[in-house]
Amino acid sequence: MADLQAEFEQAQKDVETLSQRPSNDDLLALYAHYKQAIEGDVSGKRPGMTDFKGRAKYDAWARLKGMEADKAKHGYVTKVGALLDADRG
Template identity: 75%
Template sequence: MADLKADFEQAQEDVQKLSSRPSNDDLLALYAHYKQATVGDVEGKRPGFTDLKGRAKYDAWAKLAGTKADTAMRGYIEKVNSLLDADS
């Protein structure tokens, strides 16, 4: 788990090095995996229909409900690596 945590932290740094902004879908996937890995299952009320960004983030995170932290970390790392590969 220590290696996974180190890889997760490295991926957080690496994603900042992308030369272009990822798509909204990719950003939502990164957000959801990060939150699931660091916080756990989403809590609270789903944002209202006027908060489109908040609602999209909530929905993306909610899709990962029940996912273990280590699995979410791996998902985040894989997404960052695929973005880095596409960026080079």
């Protein structure tokens, strides 16, 4: 578990080194996996229809409901790795 935590923390640093901004879908996946890993299941009220960004983030996170923190961390690390590989060409 300590290794996964270290990988998760490194992935958070590595994602900042991307030369191109990830797609909105990739950003939502990163956001959802990060939030699920750190906070657990989504909480609070779903944002209203005029808050497109907030609603998309809420929905992405809600799709991971019930996922264990370690699995969410692994998903985050995997996604960052794929983005880094694509970034390097």
